[in-house]
Amino acid sequence: MRLLTNSFARQVSVKTFRATYTPVGRNAISVVAGRKSYATVANAPLAEKLKVNGDRLWNDLHYTAHWSAPSPGGLTRLCATDYDKQARDWFRDQVLALGADYKVNATGTQFALIKGEDMSIPPIAMGSHLDSVATGGKFDGPLGVIGGLEVLRSMKEQGIKTRAPLVLINWTNEEGARFFPLLGSSIVYAGQSTVKAAHASLSNDHSGITMGSELARIGYVGDGPNTFEEFPISAHFEIHCEQASDLEKAGKPVGWVEGWQGMTWYSMEFKGEDGHANTYPMAKRKDALLGAAKVITELEKVAFENKGDSTVTNILSGPWGACNIQSNTKLSFCLMNKDGVAQEAMGQAIEKRVKDIAALHGLELEMKRDIHLLPGDFWPEAIDCVKRACGDKGIGSRTGTGHDSTMTTTLVPTAMVFVRAKDGLSHTAKEWSDKDDCTEGALALGKSVLNFDELMRTKAATV
Amino acid sequence: MRLLTNSFARQVSVKTFRATYTPVGRNAISVVAGRKSYATVANAPLAEKLKVNGDRLWNDLHYTAHWSAPSPGGLTRLCATDYDKQARDWFRDQVLALGADYKVNATGTQFALIKGEDMSIPPIAMGSHLDSVATGGKFDGPLGVIGGLEVLRSMKEQGIKTRAPLVLINWTNEEGARFFPLLGSSIVYAGQSTVKAAHASLSNDHSGITMGSELARIGYVGDGPNTFEEFPISAHFEIHCEQASDLEKAGKPVGWVEGWQGMTWYSMEFKGEDGHANTYPMAKRKDALLGAAKVITELEKVAFENKGDSTVTNILSGPWGACNIQSNTKLSFCLMNKDGVAQEAMGQAIEKRVKDIAALHGLELEMKRDIHLLPGDFWPEAIDCVKRACGDKGIGSRTGTGHDSTMTTTLVPTAMVFVRAKDGLSHTAKEWSDKDDCTEGALALGKSVLNFDELMRTKAATV
Known part of the structure; x- marks a missing residue:
């Protein structure tokens, strides 16, 4: 495993970050009228240029799904199993091949940092999870991580450089399927739990096995950053299959996620x-x-x-x-x-x-x-970046469950891209999103990141 | 392990047995009036002589209960566990010390045969089980086996010899607690299942472990008789804690069990x-x-x-x-x-x-x-032997559950002795019968066997 030197340590401290970043409208977060006041404008110039490779994304989604306990058509890759290790190793190899600065933290979360023009700015994050529930589909989790990887690959190929650095995150145990509680690593990152508590998370099979011991067994207890304090980000964007039928009913491939139930x-x-x-x-x-x-x-x-x-x-x-x-x-x-x-x-x-x-x-x-x-809303300026990215291919939507974004939104501007799902099915081998819709989702993710980068540039220029 | 030669083979065949034994009133089994026609007469002369050693019985009940998974005040000795092996080994040593002809059959059931005056007669059996449920008490099962052992020891000490041989049986997996179905060995003996099916009984913990593999692991798959055809008995008597409150309400230490719900x-x-x-x-x-x-x-x-x-x-x-x-x-x-x-x-x-x-x-x-x-009755002549043995210390009662006697009663005269139980509690560490009541139970068991031996002698003389 190649660990690039010290790049993570070169991030500005959270204190500095909080002093320099002024969130837009965070106080108005639960007021729908507040969100409406953000006028939809055009995408950032770089966002308009971005393309993604739908074949590569689709192939990797299906290729990586073979690291799974037997589950015809689906995915059974419980956290910190041997299958999970195989998927993690693959992720490491892919991001190292992109030249990323790579780290694993104590709860097994993988970070792949890509340089920006100004390394003093906390990176814009894309993240989701490669581990799955016991009866998972191929999309819930992997689409977010592999979609983010596709964005990084496409940007590199197309010479698209951001001002802020970018970071792709494979969060550990989002589902809580094998170890309770859920959001097992992002909850530590958000300061609402500790590494110690996460390591002590017990297996739901009542065997007494813990997440800490299993992560150690597969070699995924690292020295990377565990908390936002150690490694602040500027924003967090995540693609996810919708797990509901609103996009399907509206005939739209993607959606901007405004909040959660x-x-x-x-x-x-x-x-x-x-x-x-x-x-x-x-x-x-x-x-x-x-x-x-x-x-x-x-x-x-x-x-x-x-x-x-x-x-x-x-x-x-x-x-x-x-x-x-x-x-x-x-x-x-x-x-x-x-x-x-x-x-x-x-x-x-x-x-x-x-x-x-x-x-x-x-x-x-x-x-x-x-x-x-309680029900809540993501950050208006982040939603707006996703909304512009989706354009007329999307509608506004809401998520019915928790995601790692539910944790990052307590810290920084966060929003999600939904991808149309068949019959609203999820956590089943029948979970399905079409290839074209996944491609649109990855494109919207990349554009959202570029829109946010542009937003930060504009704000920095006007300060 | 000492195996006496061939005595089991010397039993008469079931065909011969059935030709020589005429059950009394078996056809009238479900007719209460039919039972009433058996007038209560005095105990057999040998039954009147018998005494049992209540201290020895009580001490062994409590001593053997230490072969148990931790269960304060109770007994957790699931079938074919290491604890069960320890109790079985102890049983083997006790009956060999009595000079019994000892065999273990393919389903782990232990037989201890004691010579009678006429070895052409199938033995009169006493039996129950030393294995327990997960949250067992010290009485359900062990009282029947150790009570029978006490009868054999007392008869030997007191020079009481029966005409028919006697056999004490420790039946395997009566409860079905670890392996389903229940009555795991007596059901094979009664010809209602097979050794193969019993060996394939799956563990209730869904681990895939079978009774056959676990019996083999503890060294309790033997070559003794598996079926009534191979090794017929003349009758079966069993002491059991009542598991209900009828005796307690009536102020009686023992009861004769007339049937089951x-x-x-x-x-x-x-x-x-x-x-x-x-x-x-x-x-x-x-x-x-x-x-x-x-x-x-x-x-x-x-x-x-x-x-x-x-x-x-x-x-x-x-x-x-x-x-x-x-x-x-x-x-x-x-x-x-x-x-x-x-x-x-x-x-x-x-x-x-x-x-x-x-x-x-x-x-x-x-x-x-x-x-x-369906609800049913034990054999009238067997009930009558128990009733005379209990005398005015007992009342008639019925059992609410299945026992190994529920299987033997499909074959030969069978009845049970109940011992008063505190608050009707069973399958809990709170299960309790007083020492004096256990002593009365063992005495009633011994007298029942001697009464049945006398009944067979009388019938043989009148044929």
Whole structure:
């Protein structure tokens, strides 16, 4: 592995960066009217020049998908598995071939820094993740990273140089599929968790394996920057398959993502009493699984009552065997809502019902709200860069889930490019975006970056 | 390991046995009035002489319980684990010290044959199991085996010789806790399954481990008799903790078990569709876990509607992680009823509701009724032997679950001795029977065997 010397250390400190960069309209972030005030103007001159190679992008998307546990048509590349190592090694080789300054940080995230005209400016980032869920498709994650790689390759070939440096990031464990919690590395970067906590993230298979030990096993605990403080960026852009049907319905290949719906994750555990499955009368039991089943059915009602969605994503129940009342049951679930008030109401409703069910069945309850994210908007100036990049090929859209961009947006101007997805399917082998749409997505990503670079240049000139 | 020569081969063939033994009233087995016609008479003369050593029994029950995974106050000795091997080795050493002819069969069941006056008669069996459920107590299983051992030891010390030989049996995997199905060896003995099927029984932890491979690992695949055809017995008696509260309410230490309630076991699987936990709308989903939760809540209703009980004993759901709709969920459950008509009604009701839930959520369904046991009665003459043995210290009772005796009763006169249990608790570390009650149980077991031996002698004399 080739590590270029010290280029990461040459970045300006975050303090300097914050002093020099004035975000536009960050305070107005949740006000839709505020966003409207950013007039759509033409793309930056360099953005108008950019082309991308759709064949190369498409080939790499499918080629890299062979680093996967068996999953016909899909992708099963859980974080820090051998398959993940293979995809990471490939990424390293590709960015080194581009002449990037390459680093891996302590949570396994890979950074590929490309020089800009002015190395005193924090780089503009493109990022997503190469690891996947257990039943993943080929697009959720890889399209963002390989799309960013295609932008870098095309810029190099076409001699397009940015004023700010660029950085392509392969974030670790965005999904939380193998290790909980999700956004496993970008949450550390955003200062909302620590390397220590990320390393201690437990495997969802209850084997006791941690993300830290598995990253070490595949050789991906590096000395690169872990936090925004250590390695600030100017902005973050990400392509992602839409995971919904708005673009498909509108007949548009791409979209600018204006914000996200509210999402809350809970984990809970019922403790009841052991007993004989055949002989102990139901009226006397403390059956943890029966209680959990009632929570699951209540979660369906709470979602419908509040015009939201809910999903139980994990259940573990014991003891073992064919002859015991279940005395211990654990659940993980999430609540989604586009409306913040309804999102809060869903949480309050299910918390009350879980407590009522515990009381009815005499169960001990432990319940924890692991993540609580109210609906919010990305940064207006970043959205505007993507909107101009999409032009009339796109529409405005919103994401229903969390991404690494959900973390970077707490720090710097961030927005996303959506690519049309078939039937809104995601996290399944059936996940699909057409080649032309992926090409449009990568092009919009590159143009967004160039638009933001131009925006920073203009602002610097007017200061 | 000392294997006495050929004594097992010297048993009469089952054909000869069946020709010589005329069961009393087997045809009237489900008719309560039929049982009443057996007048209670005095115990056999040898039964009146028998004493047992309650201290020795109590000490061995607690001593052997240390071969267990950590389980404060209880017993976790799953079938074919290292703990199980230790308890089996101890059993072997005890019966060899008594001069028993000792054999292990292909499914790991241990036989200890004690000579009788007439070795042409099939032995009278005492049997139960030393292996336990995951959250077991010290009594369910071990009391039956160690109680039988105490009877053999006391008879030897007191010079009590039976006409028929006796055999003490440690049956393998009665519970089905580690490997499904339950009654794992006695079901083969009764000709309702095969050694091959028993060896293929899969671990309930979904590791793919089988009972056959684990028995081989601990050195308990032997060449002893596997079936009643190979090694017939004349009768089977078993002590067991009551697992209910009838004796406790009646203030009696022991009971004669007249029969069992109906029990049906099902396994089922819902297959739905993969999808993103946050973004895919609930209305379009095929959520296997949501369907399974509704089955669990319906099982509660079906039990109440039919004055029975139901228990879900296992749930396994996937895929893995915090970000996926559950597309595959497996359940195991059982239905219990004292009334055969109501038992059938419960099965029909839940089968219909499971199908309705599958249709509502668009789920593929696989469902199998693994075991279906209608309520039934043990053999009147065997019950009568136990009833006389209990005398005024006992009452009639019924068991709510399956035992190895449930298999032997399909072949030969079988009955059980119940021992008073605290609060009806079983399959929990809180399972408890007092020392004096265990002693009464072992005494009743020994007397029952001697009563049956006398009954066979009388019948042989009158033929």
